[in-house]
Amino acid sequence: MDVSGCTALVTGSNRGIGRAFVEALQKAGARRIYCAARKTSSVEEMVASDPDRLVPIALDITDDAQIAAAVEQAGDVNLLVNNAGIARGGSLTKAESLEGARAEMDTNYFGTLAMARAFAPVLGANDGGAIVNVLSISGLVNFPMIGSYSASKAAAHSMTQGLRADLAGQGTEVVGVYPGPIDTDMAEDVEMPKAPPSAVAEAALAAVGDGTQDVFPDAMAAQISAGLQQNAKATAKRIAGMAPS
Numbered sequence: 628m629d630v631s632g633c634t635a636l637v638t639g640s641n642r643g644i645g646r647a648f649v650e651a652l653q654k655a656g657a658r659r660i661y662c663a664a665r666k667t668s669s670v671e672e673m674v675a676s677d678p679d680r681l682v683p684i685a686l687d688i689t690d691d692a693q694i695a696a697a698v699e700q701a702g703d704v705n706l707l708v709n710n711a712g713i714a715r716g717g718s719l720t721k722a723e724s725l726e727g728a729r730a731e732m733d734t735n736y737f738g739t740l741a742m743a744r745a746f747a748p749v750l751g752a753n754d755g756g757a758i759v760n761v762l763s764i765s766g767l768v769n770f771p772m773i774g775s776y777s778a779s780k781a782a783a784h785s786m787t788q789g790l791r792a793d794l795a796g797q798g799t800e801v802v803g804v805y806p807g808p809i810d811t812d813m814a815e816d817v818e819m820p821k822a823p824p825s826a827v828a829e830a831a832l833a834a835v836g837d838g839t840q841d842v843f844p845d846a847m848a849a850q851i852s853a854g855l856q857q858n859a860k861a862t863a864k865r866i867a868g869m870a871p872s
């Protein structure tokens with residue numbers, strides 16, 4: 628699929644990686660970009676800077692009525708970027724309750740799935756198009772300090788594989804993006820080298836353009852992915868060793 632001239636919808640477009648997707652799509656020559664955000668006031672300034680191409684949409688991906696309204700408003704979309712996500716940061720057994728784990732699953736898995744289900748017919752009607760799911764390298768191997776987030780991204784990884792099979796018949800390309808630490812609000816407490824959000828957006832859009840299905844956009848993601856391919860058990864053990872005491 629050619630990203631230049633596409634009509635995209637980006638969830639969580641107001642900051643972090645979502646905002647970088649909007650900027651990368653502008654650079655790549657997208658025709659129209661629906662900037663979805665829970666609060667449209669948070670994208671007002673961005674939209675005002677390119678009003679012919681950027682269109683605000685109020686969208687909480689856990690709200691079925693808002694998703695249905697987005698489908699009504701954005702029936703011309705041929706690239707859906709499922710970027711919105713949360714990390715509550717809990718360890719599986721040391722978090723005080725299941726509240727964070729449930730919220731992560733609601734947003735990162737069920738919210739993303741609800742968006743894919745709602746927009747699948749739109750993409751089908753627009754020549755197939757593409758879905759980009761922003762997942763995490765921690766969805767391929769559990770990071771114990773964010774164990775419940777990892778589990779929600781593992782569920783979304785499995786969903787991404789399933790969507791690829793489900794939507795192949797209508798010609799929809801499905802790209803999974805597996806970043807390591809990226810320099811956004813979500814990772815502000817992470818003390819390790821972080822790649823810029825633009826690296827994620829640019830690598831993901833390049834993959835849409837050339838048919839790559841799995842994207843490892845930064846050095847840490849690429850290193851862990853290689854480790855998993857060479858020796859999955861040893862890599863899982865090494866990362867399990869990072870568990871908080």
Ligand SMILES: NC(=O)c1ccc[n+]([C@@H]2O[C@H](COP(=O)([O-])OP(=O)(O)OC[C@H]3O[C@@H](n4cnc5c(N)ncnc54)[C@H](OP(=O)(O)O)[C@@H]3O)[C@@H](O)[C@H]2O)c1
Pocket residue numbers: 638639640641642643644645664665666669686687688689710711712713714734738761762763764805806807808809810811812813814
């Ligand atoms: N940063 C990293 O190190 C990293 C690494 C791997 C993967 N990721 C993934 O990358 C994606 C973007 O994260 P980020 O780093 O850019 O985080 P961020 O700066 O915290 O931004 C998260 C975005 O998601 C939106 N969002 C959260 N819940 C939502 C909901 N229910 N409905 C709609 N929008 C919602 C937020 O909106 P509000 O402004 O309204 O809160 C915000 O726009 C996430 O899926 C995250 O899991 C991030």
